[in-house]
Amino acid sequence: xxxxxxxxxxxxxxxxxxxxxxxxxxxxxxxxxxxxxxxxxxxxxxxxxxxxxxxxxxxxxxxxxxxxxxxxxxxxxxxxxxxxxxxxxxxxxxxxxxxxxxxxxxxxxxxxxxxxxxxxxxxxxxxxxxxxxxxxxxxxxxxxxxxxxxxxxxxxxxxxxxxxxxxxxxxxxxxxxxxxxxxxxxxxxxxxxxxxxxxxxxxxxxxxxxxxxxxxxxxxxxxxxxxxxxxxxxxxxxxxxxxxxxxxxxxxxxxxxxxxxxxxxxxxxxxxxxxxxxxxxxxxxxxxxxxxxxxxxxxxxxxxxxxxxxxxxxxxxxxxxxxxxxxxxxxxxxxxxxxxxxxxxx
Amino acid sequence: xxxxxxxxxxxxxxxxxxxxxxxxxxxxxxxxxxxxxxxxxxxxxxxxxxxxxxxxxxxxxxxxxxxxxxxxxxxxxxxxxxxxxxxxxxxxxxxxxxxxxxxxxxxxxxxxxxxxxxxxxxxxxxxxxxxxxxxxxxxxxxxxxxxxxxxxxxxxxxxxxxxxxxxxxxxxxxxxxxxxxxxxxxxxxxxxxxxxxxxxxxxxxxxxxxxxxxxxxxxxxxxxxxxxxxxxxxxxxxxxxxxxxxxxxxxxxxxxxxxxxxxxxxxxxxxxxxxxxxxxxxxxxxxxxxxxxxxxxxxxxxxxxxxxxxxxxxxxxxxxxxxxxxxxxxxxxxxxxxxxxxxxxxxxxxxxxxx
Numbered sequence: 135x136x137x138x139x140x141x142x143x144x145x146x147x148x149x150x151x152x153x154x155x156x157x158x159x160x161x162x163x164x165x166x167x168x169x170x171x172x173x174x175x176x177x178x179x180x181x182x183x184x185x186x187x188x189x190x191x192x193x194x195x196x197x198x199x200x201x202x203x204x205x206x207x208x209x210x211x212x213x214x215x216x217x218x219x220x221x222x223x224x225x226x227x228x229x230x231x232x233x234x235x236x237x238x239x240x241x242x243x244x245x246x247x248x249x250x251x252x253x254x255x256x257x258x259x260x261x262x263x264x265x266x267x268x269x270x271x272x273x274x275x276x277x278x279x280x281x282x283x284x285x286x287x288x289x290x291x292x293x294x295x296x297x298x299x300x301x302x303x304x305x306x307x308x309x310x311x312x313x314x315x316x317x318x319x320x321x322x323x324x325x326x327x328x329x330x331x332x333x334x335x336x337x338x339x340x341x342x343x344x345x346x347x348x349x350x351x352x353x354x355x356x357x358x359x360x361x362x363x364x365x366x367x368x369x370x371x372x373x374x375x376x377x378x379x380x381x382x383x384x385x386x387x388x389x390x391x392x393x394x395x396x397x398x399x400x401x402x403x404x405x406x407x408x409x410x411x412x413x414x415x416x417x418x419x420x421x422x423x424x425x426x427x428x429x430x431x432x433x434x435x436x437x438x439x440x441x442x443x444x445x446x447x448x449x450x451x452x453x454x455x456x457x458x459x460x461x462x463x464x465x466x467x468x469x470x471x472x473x474x475x476x477x478x479x480x
Numbered sequence: 481x482x483x484x485x486x487x488x489x490x491x492x493x494x495x496x497x498x499x500x501x502x503x504x505x506x507x508x509x510x511x512x513x514x515x516x517x518x519x520x521x522x523x524x525x526x527x528x529x530x531x532x533x534x535x536x537x538x539x540x541x542x543x544x545x546x547x548x549x550x551x552x553x554x555x556x557x558x559x560x561x562x563x564x565x566x567x568x569x570x571x572x573x574x575x576x577x578x579x580x581x582x583x584x585x586x587x588x589x590x591x592x593x594x595x596x597x598x599x600x601x602x603x604x605x606x607x608x609x610x611x612x613x614x615x616x617x618x619x620x621x622x623x624x625x626x627x628x629x630x631x632x633x634x635x636x637x638x639x640x641x642x643x644x645x646x647x648x649x650x651x652x653x654x655x656x657x658x659x660x661x662x663x664x665x666x667x668x669x670x671x672x673x674x675x676x677x678x679x680x681x682x683x684x685x686x687x688x689x690x691x692x693x694x695x696x697x698x699x700x701x702x703x704x705x706x707x708x709x710x711x712x713x714x715x716x717x718x719x720x721x722x723x724x725x726x727x728x729x730x731x732x733x734x735x736x737x738x739x740x741x742x743x744x745x746x747x748x749x750x751x752x753x754x755x756x757x758x759x760x761x762x763x764x765x766x767x768x769x770x771x772x773x774x775x776x777x778x779x780x781x782x783x784x785x786x787x788x789x790x791x792x793x794x795x796x797x798x799x800x801x802x803x804x805x806x807x808x809x810x811x812x813x814x815x816x817x818x819x820x821x822x823x824x825x826x827x828x829x830x831x832x833x834x835x
Contacts, residue, residue, distance in 0.1 A: 210581075243614035251580075252612035256604050262570045263605070266577020266585075273533070273559065274582060292597065296570035303565060458615040459608075459650050461673025464702065466750055 138345055138377055141352035144405045146413025154352040156420050158203075162351045163411045163421065164429045165199035169219040170408055171433040172228065173382075176235065179441070180386045185236040189216045193349070193381030193399075196407035197313045199223055200354030201376070204362055205281055210249040210267050212260045212282040217313075220283060221250045228440035233447070239454045240447060249278075257318075258288035261297030261310065268306030268371070279307040279365040281358065287318025289332050295339065298373060302340040307365035309358055310341075310373045313348060315380035316402070320393040332375035341371045348376030349407040352414075379404055452478055512692045515685040517659035518548045518624075521666030522586060524696050526556045529584055532670060535562040536571055536588030545590055546626060546685055572598040572623060576606050579621040584670055592627035592679065593639035606675040607650035622669040623677045627655075628720045628771050629818050630683035632811045639808060640719075640771040643778050645677055646749040652676040652701055653749040657722035659690040661746060664699030672701060679748075681720035688723070702747050704755040710741035713765035713831055716756065716782050718745045721769045721819060728824035735825075738832050748778060756782060757789025764795035765831045769819050774802040796834035801827045 141153045173190050180188040191198060198219035205211060211224045218231040225248035234241035234253070244250035254260035264282035271278050288294050289312060301308050312332045316323055329335065336343025342364070346357045354376055361372035379402050383390045415421035456471040512520065525532045534549055534556075540563035543550035553561035564571050568589055575585040589595045595602075602623070609619040629638035645653050652674060656662040662680065669676035707722060708729050717725040722744050729740035743759050745752060760766050766786045768779035783798040801819045809817050 239614060241614075242612070243616050251617070252609070256600055259573065259600060259605060262573020262601065263577040263580070265570065266574030266579075267581045268577070269574060270578040270581030270583045273578075293569055293573060293600075296565070296567035297573060300565050300567060300570045300574055304562075458611040458613075461610060461618050461620070464750055466753055 138347040139353050139357060140347045140350050141356060142350045142410055142414045144403055144410065146410050146417060148414060148417065151418070153356055156415070156418065158355065159352055159411065159415060160420060160425075162199050162203060162355060163408070163415060164432070165203065165223055166195040166351060166408050166411065167426075167429045168433040168436065169195045169199060169222070171430065172222070172231075172437050173219070175437050175441070176232065177382070177386060179232075180235075184445070185232060187385050187387050188235045189385040190382035191216050191219050193406065194313055194315055194378050195219060196351035196354055196411070197311075197348045197376045197378050200351040201281060201283070201311050201358045204355055204358040206278070207247065208249070208278045209362070210251070210264075210271075210278065210280045212251045212264050212267075212280065213253050214260070214283050214285065215253045215255055216285070217253065217283045221253070224248065224250055226250045228436060229443040232440055232444045236444060238444075238447065238450065239457065254284070258284055258291035258293040258297070260284065261288070261293050262300065264308045264310070265297045265301035265304070265306050268301060268308035268365070269304045272305065272307055272368075277366055279309065279362045281309050281311055281362070283311050283313065285318065286312065286314040286316070286323050286326055286332060287321070288312070289335065290326055298339045298341060298371065301371045305368060305370040307368075308371040309361040309365060310371060311358065312373065312375045313378055314375050315348075315378045317380055317384070317394070319384040319388065320390075333373065336373040339373070341373050344372060344374045346374060346376050347404065348378030349404040349410060351407055351411050377404065378407075381406075509691045510694065511689045512659045513686050514656065514659045514662045514681070514688050515546060515548060517662040517692045518666065518680060519550055519552070520692065521663035522549060522552060523555065524663070525584075525586065525667060525670045526552065526560060528696065529670070531582065531584040532586060533560045533562060533578065533583055534586045534588070535564050535575065537564060537566050537590050539563060539588050544588065546682065548624075548680075549588070568594055568598040569601055572601040572606065575621040575623070576601060576609060576619050579619045580609065580617045584620055586622040586624065586666075586670065589623060589625040591633075591637045591639070592625040592641050593636040595625055595641060599644060602645065602651060602675070602677070603648045607648045610674065611650065618673050619675045620673050621675050622666070623675070624666070625677065625679060626682035626685070627679045628681050628683055629808060629814045630720060632814070633682075635808075635810055638811075638814065640803070642679060642748050643772060643776060646778055646781075650674060651749060652747070653679065654701055654747050655679045655681065655719040656699070656746065657681065657684060657688075657719050657744050659688065659692045660697070661699045661705070663692050664697055665701070665746070667696050668698040668701050671698060676701065679719065683720040684723070699746070702750060702752060704752040705744040705746050707742040707744050708740070710739035711763060712738040712740060713767060713828055714741040714743060714759040714763040715767045715769060715824065715828070716743050716745055716759075717769040718748060721771060724819060724821040725769050725824055727821035728828060731821060731825050732828050732832070736829065736832060738828070740828060745782070751781065751785060753785050753789065756785045760786035760790035761793040764793050765834075766794065766798040767801060767824070767827055767831060768798070769801045769824055771803050771818055773805045774800055775805050777802055796831045799827045799831055
């Protein structure tokens with residue numbers, strides 16, 4: 135892993151202190167503190183039976199905040215089910231992320247002007263979508279670009295190759311952002327592929343590849359920012375491998391004790407992304423205890439408001455099963471809905 | 481009886497080129513082949529709406545392996561008629577993205593037998609992007625694919641795989657059997673706010689000719705087409721099964737003095753429940769014909785609807801004339817595999833004899 139791009143060392147040491155302005159670094163730390171607090175609260179809510187199965191992104195906050203903060207407001211984000219952190223950073227309301235994991239229809243509908251796709255669930259299927267969106271933006275002479283998240287497991291799928299290859303051919307303004315967190319549920323990266331890295335797939339697909347320390351928010355932010363600029367300039371897509379570590383289980387239904395050595399995270403040499411950036415900013419005298427406490431308090435308040443909003447939602451309506459299936463609702467479909475609902479109320 | 485013996489006997493319709501659907505050229509009525517009508521439909525869509533792009537394998541410079549996109553790249557440029565990499569999932573997946581970004585993609589899958597890698601994109605994504613995004617994004621895309629047997633194609637080129645698509649809410653599936661519908665259904669599909677699969681019967685591409693209006697006349701998605709009226713029985717069919725069904729109905733009139741209606745469903749999802757119910761009630765004797773294997777084929781749904789809508793009007797057991805529950809064979813065997821006028825007539829005889 136010696137070839138990982140870094141701005142901040144594993145213990146917070148400043149390797150390239152001028153690469154990212156302090157104000158940006160501080161904003162990223164606030165984002166990550168919020169994301170960690172959300173993740174911890176969501177796990178607690180699941181344990182209390184107040185939301186459904188939940189996939190924690192703990193340990194991957196530098197990837198999610200660092201990459202998503204590189205987007206401009208009109209850019210498109212395609213998250214996976216574990217990337218609601220990035221989605222919230224790009225403008226998805228916090229309550230909608232919670233609602234999604236509580237199986238509610240009031241979820242993942244990004245506000246007008248914010249482009250966040252519904253989270254990808256079958257693995258890698260969003261990669262061709264990103265290619266198509268980017269291609270469409272280019273054909274419409276838009277300056278917007280696309281950021282597509284996926285994991286190391288997705289790199290084994292056909293859609294990974296089909297989508298990136300096509301994006302290269304049509305020079306789609308897309309950044310393909312792989313969070314290599316070491317595991318696809320229980321399967322470690324060494325069983326996923328005989329290749330040493332994800333980034334080395336890039337030349338074979340005719341696109342530029344980058345490999346970055348995914349627990350270094352500043353390096354992630356810088357790398358994605360540069361890749362988006364190249365995309366907007368018509369230089370085509372980039373495949374970025376951000377090497378990180380999934381600290382938690384695959385989901386709250388998963389027991390990583392069955393397949394993972396608890397000492398492994400320490401051996402990864404990546405450290406914790408929030409501790410790293412905190413140490414970096416502290417060493418520069420740019421992050422006080424009061425700022426830290428304020429960031430935590432702000433995160434708590436935002437999350438509490440979202441939880442309150444979630445729990446104040448009216449009970450789900452069976453009628454919603456039939457919503458948004460068709461753009462122009464056919465008459466037979468309306469009849470089927472009314473017959474179905476009449477049957478329920480008998 | 482071998483297929484050639486059947487042909488000599490004058491009852492078989494193994495290849496539609498031998499079907500008597502060709503009409504004499506009438507003055508003032510422009511006649512096109514079904515294939516020419518497809519091309520004209522695509523050209524009209526490209527000319528009318530600059531958001532439309534055509535993409536797929538070999539659709540550009542080569543004009544498609546059947547020439548369905550012949551001349552389109554020359555006329556509309558390589559940015560709008562695009563040769564893609566050979567990757568069905570990426571073709572459909574990228575079309576979803578193009579549609580979400582505001583374009584109106586018309587993708588081609590070279591043969592329906594090659595659509596399976598793209599089923600995840602069609603079933604998990606194209607059909608439900610609208611519902612998954614709670615109406616924020618739609619997927620107004622069209623996916624065209626030649627389907628079916630009867631043209632002596634190599635193996636895996638002759639599939640009739642509609643059943644994998646019609647079971648997916650949110651996805652529409654249409655099948656023309658006339659040149660006018662080939663153009664009209666493409667125009668309706670492009671105008672639809674949701675994903676539409678257009679299955680094109682390759683057996684009819686060059687073997688049927690018919691009048692096609694020069695102007696854009698969409699064929700509405702949903703309503704079936706009554707090909708032939710009749711009160712003694714009804715045959716429901718679509719695509720390349722329409723000509724043999726019609727031939728069988730004519731033979732039934734000649735030999736059995738029975739008046740058999742033929743209804744071309746033309747939209748397979750959503751099915752025209754009203755037409756199925758009405759014709760089942762009017763005739764009381766119901767037949768459905770399709771190329772695909774029998775078990776869980778779309779014919780089962782058609783007959784279920786006929787029974788739900790017209791149970792007490794039925795005078796005979798509903799019947800299916802379909803491909804057998806065996807893989808589509810090498811082409812030397814396909815005339816036996818595919819339903820033809822002889823088999824349809826035999827089933828009609830049975831149903832008409834039942835009291």
